[in-house]
Amino acid sequence: MSRLQAEHLYKVFGRRPDEAVTRLEGGTDRDELRADGTTAAVIDASFTVEPGQIFVVMGLSGSGKSTLLRMLNGLLEPTAGRVLFDGEDLTGLSPRDLRTVRSSKISMVFQHFALFPHRSVLENAGYGLEVQGVPRAERDERAAQALEMVGLGGWENSWPDELSGGMQQRVGLARALATDADLLLMDESFSALDPLIRRDMQDQLLELQKRLKKTIVFITHDLNEAMRLGDSIAVMRDGRIVQLGTAEDILVTPANDYVASFTQDVDRSRVLTAGAIMADPETAYGTRTDSGKEIRNAKDVLAAAPATVPAATPIIELFTPCSTSGTAVAVTDDEGELIGVVPRARLLAVLGEPMTPAAPPAVPAQPAPAAERSAAPAGKAVASA
Numbered sequence: 332m333s334r335l336q337a338e339h340l341y342k343v344f345g346r347r348p349d350e351a352v353t354r355l356e357g358g359t360d361r362d363e364l365r366a367d368g369t370t371a372a373v374i375d376a377s378f379t380v381e382p383g384q385i386f387v388v389m390g391l392s393g394s395g396k397s398t399l400l401r402m403l404n405g406l407l408e409p410t411a412g413r414v415l416f417d418g419e420d421l422t423g424l425s426p427r428d429l430r431t432v433r434s435s436k437i438s439m440v441f442q443h444f445a446l447f448p449h450r451s452v453l454e455n456a457g458y459g460l461e462v463q464g465v466p467r468a469e470r471d472e473r474a475a476q477a478l479e480m481v482g483l484g485g486w487e488n489s490w491p492d493e494l495s496g497g498m499q500q501r502v503g504l505a506r507a508l509a510t511d512a513d514l515l516l517m518d519e520s521f522s523a524l525d526p527l528i529r530r531d532m533q534d535q536l537l538e539l540q541k542r543l544k545k546t547i548v549f550i551t552h553d554l555n556e557a558m559r560l561g562d563s564i565a566v567m568r569d570g571r572i573v574q575l576g577t578a579e580d581i582l583v584t585p586a587n588d589y590v591a592s593f594t595q596d597v598d599r600s601r602v603l604t605a606g607a608i609m610a611d612p613e614t615a616y617g618t619r620t621d622s623g624k625e626i627r628n629a630k631d632v633l634a635a636a637p638a639t640v641p642a643a644t645p646i647i648e649l650f651t652p653c654s655t656s657g658t659a660v661a662v663t664d665d666e667g668e669l670i671g672v673v674p675r676a677r678l679l680a681v682l683g684e685p686m687t688p689a690a691p692p693a694v695p696a697q698p699a700p701a702a703e704r705s706a707a708p709a710g711k712a713v714a715s716a
């Protein structure tokens with residue numbers, strides 16, 4: 332079962348929100364509604380987050396990211412649609428049950444994490460447990476463990492103002508981790524940090540995630556951050572999810588020019604993997620090795636390859652082998668079986684411009700009714716250009 336599921340979520344602020352949803356379903360666009368003083372902050376958002384996944388929501392300011400996140404933990408009630416947490420409909424819970432879910436199963440880490448200035452670091456980290464009514468001794472122990480996890484062991488008795496911004500942010504993360512919540516909702520949690528510390532926090536989150544296997548929804552407006560962290564990425568624009576896919580999907584086949592424009596500054600050589608760009612092994616058959624021997628089968632490919640790598644290898648690691656040999660790099664699975672090849676020409680080609688959508692858009696320019704839109708294949712473009 333998916334941990335979290337959003338089904339056709341809408342959030343409209345302003346007058347007659349239900350009527351606005353009907354109009355949006357009928358194809359009215361966001362700007363028309365705005366002219367009437369109504370803001371469609373989230374429009375028809377559907378996605379699933381699997382246990383242990385980091386799901387990233389990316390988009391420019393005002394695209395609806397925070398509003399979407401607040402619906403996921405029930406802080407905001409959707410105007411239409413449902414949120415399922417472990418199969419349970421959050422939108423149907425009583426306020427009391429919702430509070431219970433929110434305090435025990437879901438934790439939120441904000442962009443500017445507000446620590447209590449007159450409480451020690453330990454007390455700040457244990458705050459979520461205090462809200463849950465966990466007794467003092469257990470609270471302190473769990474908070475201390477969480478601080479240890481985020482690299483703040485030894486700082487328990489310090490005051491927040493003795494910590495740098497990055498350290499304070501880590502206290503926020505520790506507070507979320509201490510509660511044992513399965514689901515972490517992180518809204519621009521690292522955005523206020525300077526680049527080096529930010530990268531460090533990303534590494535730390537990935538490292539923690541390997542051990543703790545939480546389910547994380549992470550919001551950012553930074554594509555590089557999205558690509559480093561996200562198992563799956565939703566790109567939002569003007570309230571809609573315009574693309575849902577892996578970092579590689581977004582880089583290699585952006586759903587539209589808007590998404591493509593985001594990807595221009597991304598270091599493709601570090602995001603793309605051998606598995607994403609490899610060709611069938613057969614494409615190497617019939618070619619010759621540097622010494623002129625014909626390659627006829629998988630065994631020959633493996634023998635001649637300047638390097639043999641697993642599919643998850645970032646392509647930046649393929650440049651050196653490809654520069655020393657004209658023969659393709661071999662890509663193998665866990666058993667050492669050949670599953671693909673990366674010839675030098677292919678490596679160079681993928682570093683060029685992204686394949687902008689020359690093909691007709693996935694859906695007509697005029698948004699189709701909701702039912703039709705939802706028929707778009709999961710994980711593929713759901714763009715309405």
Ligand SMILES: Nc1ncnc2c1ncn2[C@@H]1O[C@H](COP(=O)(O)OP(=O)(O)OP(=O)(O)O)[C@@H](O)[C@H]1O
Pocket residue numbers: 344345370371372390391392393394395396397398399552
């Ligand atoms: N409580 C509210 N009342 C009215 N409009 C709102 C409210 N909250 C958000 N909005 C509007 O909804 C839209 C989406 O806002 P939201 O905060 O979700 O964007 P965001 O993607 O998180 O932006 P940022 O990157 O700046 O945090 C904006 O146009 C905003 O003005």
Ligand SMILES: [Mg+2]
Pocket residue numbers: 396397398518
């Ligand atoms: Mg926001």
